[in-house]
Amino acid sequence: MSILINKDTRVVVQGITGRDGGFHAAKMKEYGTRVVAGVSPGKGGSFVSDIPVYNTVYDAVRKDGTDTSIIFVPPMFVKDAIMEAADAGIKLIICITEGVPTLDIVAARHYAFAQGAKIIGPNCPGLITPGESLIGIMPGNIFMPGRTGVISRSGTLTYEVVYNLTSSGIGQSTAVGIGGDPVAGLYFIDLLQMFQDDPETDSIVMMGEIGGDAEERAAGFIKERITKPVVSFIAGQTAPPDKRMGHAGAIISSGSGTAKEKVEALIAAGAKVAKEPAEIPLLLKTML
Amino acid sequence: MSILINKDTRVVVQGITGRDGGFHAAKMKEYGTRVVAGVSPGKGGSFVSDIPVYNTVYDAVRKDGTDTSIIFVPPMFVKDAIMEAADAGIKLIICITEGVPTLDIVAARHYAFAQGAKIIGPNCPGLITPGESLIGIMPGNIFMPGRTGVISRSGTLTYEVVYNLTSSGIGQSTAVGIGGDPVAGLYFIDLLQMFQDDPETDSIVMMGEIGGDAEERAAGFIKERITKPVVSFIAGQTAPPDKRMGHAGAIISSGSGTAKEKVEALIAAGAKVAKEPAEIPLLLKTML
Amino acid sequence: MKIHEYQGKDLFSKYGIPTVKGSVCRSKEEALLAYDKLGLSKAVVKAQVLTGGRGKAGGVKLADNRDELGMVAESILGMGIKGYIVDRVLVAEAVDIAAEYYFSFVIDRNVKSVEMILSREGGVEIEDVAKTSPEKIHKIPIFPFVGVPDFLARKASSLLFDDYGLIVQGKEMIKKLYQLMIETDASLVEINPLVVSKNGDLIALDAKINFDDNALYRQPEIEALFEPTKEEQKELFAKSKGFSFVQLKGEIGCMVNGAGLAMATMDMIKLYGGNPANFLDIGGSSNPNKVVEAMKILMSDSDVKAVLINIFGGITRCDDVARGLLEAFKQIKTEIPIVIRLAGTNEKEGREMLHDTHFYSAETMGEAIRKVVELTNPKK
């Protein structure tokens, strides 16, 4: 039915007593996600939206049996929060926080990887398996269960595209926002492979943007390994060089990371590339 | 025929231009060991006993294809030498050097382990597969090819015992000196398992000494997993508490690590424990 | 965040990384004074601008003596390089170069760690070397918790040098550079060219350091080095209001929630024949005050002929967004036509609220963009 998360996924919210953490913990619970615990050092023993709060992730894991965490703590605490989650046995860590120093993510990712944990984000909207589990800050109501996997570097653009998909009657198996930072956890290739292996996913929508060469690498991977139809969209065709377009990772430097290169690579790999978001469902329908 | 090393093992000597390194490189070569390269930063391009010397282990590996190293560098350089070897792809690292700070070994071992390398030592005499390969400082001539595996925490005591074995016509498959430091690489349990799995080893001689509880743990392992006969000897029955008996690891502290406990555990595990070294071949013969 | 070469060299000196003696000067007089004070004979004058390709643009020149130095400094000061006006130069000792190398530490997106990049081909664009002779470039990933121990620095240095004395100099330099990288939260530390002088000394002849914007909060000394251009000042101002903003040269002002959607909006404006005046991500919420502030920024650009507000209402519902917009525009006096496109939760309710106002309301991105392009380009 999905990748990474489903209706049985039990979630702990790190930073649940913060404004965003508390708000989205409630929203996720409302959606039907099994939010079983929150963590906030010093607030152990309290409750947020009837969710028990602990001082450490260890306590949450021990008492409420969870292996997935979502992080809302401020940037300076993210490194420690990721490492704590991984050390406590969490296997999937979704980091929403924006503005995390890159070297912190480098270290935390390395540590988590060694502990066998996967990371999504930071600076991402999270992920959703529609109708089952929403772990993130996406508006759950625009999604619809279905058989198209969605991978995206951005937030609202994903919503725009998913909104178009849903309006066209194309549901989603799982939609994953991989985040807009230069160094992040699971990325295109990892997720393309997961969707390829998922018997309940028939096609894949992949939304990239300027900066780095992850889309080019993904194109190479699609060519070699992905047999399911892929429709793509690349944002930032008009972005000037050397300017950070909102996302820390969305920057064209030394002439590389342009949208043109990415689009060409994807087309060469056999993916269809939409010129505008509204074209995605149309292209997808031609391929199914 | 053996564990860990055999006639095809190609060795690089780290610290080959030092007194001990140079001396034993020549001795090993004389024994028939394939000593293919030496390393000594700043001495690259020279030769020691016709063995080419390089500045880095990488150069040695690239040019002479080796996956085993023996380390003779001074204590303060051991940590870096082990890490370099592991990083360069060396899979078995034998560290002869004595007096290495324990925290250096802790770090180096951790790093090497993550790179998939095994360490023997430090502060050990090395190991030998008689008639094939000697990687260490043992006197090769006292060993004889055969079917008894030898594991020992000490040097000359091993020679004494091996001398007795050889004199009694009992040859050795491989003899490994695991070293006298509190934290070391491969230890009793690892090697017991290897000898158990080695079709060319029929029996095992295991020489322990006071300090730590590795012998007690080995006894537990022997009881559960080892079906081949084991004869043991524990040195230090008369050692006073809180005194370091030569080896950094040979110290009875807070009443634990005594010889008595170790002997009792081994007997309980079904091993025979010799009262003096000369008794070992006799006990072994009763079990074969 | 970028800093000037001379600031990078100051940092190098602080970390014990060898550079040449030099001084930053803002006039010909200062340059001559520096020349005397440093006791130079042959000297080099280098434009200090935050862009590459200074050499090709004529921004780096040698001077054989004092007189020449004055002339050279005068010619470089005030010149324009890729849109940057040179307001200061670095006057430094000229080095007799025996060989040039390339060295950098960079945070690599794919390896997802710091990577050391080295080449014996220095003094040229490393991207060119990568294209023509990739085998001449060495890349060594760094384990974050392990860092750069002696053995790794020695290995790397051995890839650049054959002489053991140079290997040791290189090893020490590499360890210090990594320390600088980590301690200052740099995202790039590049020396190109790293040179060996005819005396056999290793010298960082250039210094390019970029810093991670996300880490500036814990690097006050680094942040203090930041000299925003006029353009960047506007971006910084927007940032202080909670926006991501980039100035462009078109006539359609954009206000979008979310960076990806904002980029896609710009792209579609272009696709439909218009030109975006800016990138502006107003972020997650869109309360009236934010809209007011964002409009002020857009209207401060006299080129803006129309404004497109493109909001995807997710967690925040479209009717709330519409209410906020109406509230905001009570405070804003403008003749500029405004196209609003609301999509997502309660979009119909939101659009209904904009009915019978002076806004142009659109249902889809396509419709909205067609409208705003038409408004700025009535000929078509």
Add this chain to the structure above:
Amino acid sequence: MKIHEYQGKDLFSKYGIPTVKGSVCRSKEEALLAYDKLGLSKAVVKAQVLTGGRGKAGGVKLADNRDELGMVAESILGMGIKGYIVDRVLVAEAVDIAAEYYFSFVIDRNVKSVEMILSREGGVEIEDVAKTSPEKIHKIPIFPFVGVPDFLARKASSLLFDDYGLIVQGKEMIKKLYQLMIETDASLVEINPLVVSKNGDLIALDAKINFDDNALYRQPEIEALFEPTKEEQKELFAKSKGFSFVQLKGEIGCMVNGAGLAMATMDMIKLYGGNPANFLDIGGSSNPNKVVEAMKILMSDSDVKAVLINIFGGITRCDDVARGLLEAFKQIKTEIPIVIRLAGTNEKEGREMLHDTHFYSAETMGEAIRKVVELTNPKK
């Protein structure tokens, strides 16, 4: 290497780990002076000896006032604890204890890394807790390159405390203790008891630190704290000559090459009814000078009635060893009977050279030890 509690507490203070104010005193007068200077009311006097079990031996006593303090100090100074004479005491503020805990960092042989050990059962022997209630002891291994980040210190602290204020105090203390451990090359840092005072403060009431002898070369400040006992002075002297030496109480002096063989030799002496006077490993080579120096050490012990030299000739051949021994004994005048056992390469040649000398020569360890025991114990 061990240090005194007060020295450990000095190190704690240097690292910002909370202890109580106190002063080390070598006389009643000093103790009274310290009492006044520190402005104490209730005080504790603790014997400073490098052994455990001071409390049980009466070496730790409370004093309610100045007079009592004088008496208590006087009674402890000069007492003997496990063979150590108390030559100084620590006079410190007495703490009102609310709860006691156990905390240590230790290098664990099996985990092969530093391990944190914690228990809510403090102030008692941790070995006893381990036996009776192992579930009350928590062990956390430390990754060497990662160390103790906040999360790990917080996790550990949460195992000891329920109150969040104490968890934070504990977290900070744990991070500092680990820093101390690593920076000083300690092999053990133990606080037992770690207490919470009635005021809610976390205090290290004791401080036990052992250091890695192998690392002293890079820890000059730590090495300077070493105060060898008479016994240890002899061991140190032997070490300076390249030997490992431990004094025992028997009558048979031993000179052996290799620690394992030396221990086995001692064991066999005991097994055969004798008593070893020492452990002495003369190390790899056995040149005449080393033999001379070793004999001097053995002969300085008036209890020694006979000497056993047990050498396994491996790389060094037995004939060379015999030649060295003969050379050495030309310089040594002694009436003490000497048994020499040479085994290994060229052992026959070696033994032949000792034929017709005043040495007793033996072929096997058994033979040699039987002989030397017989020589010291003629009744049997």
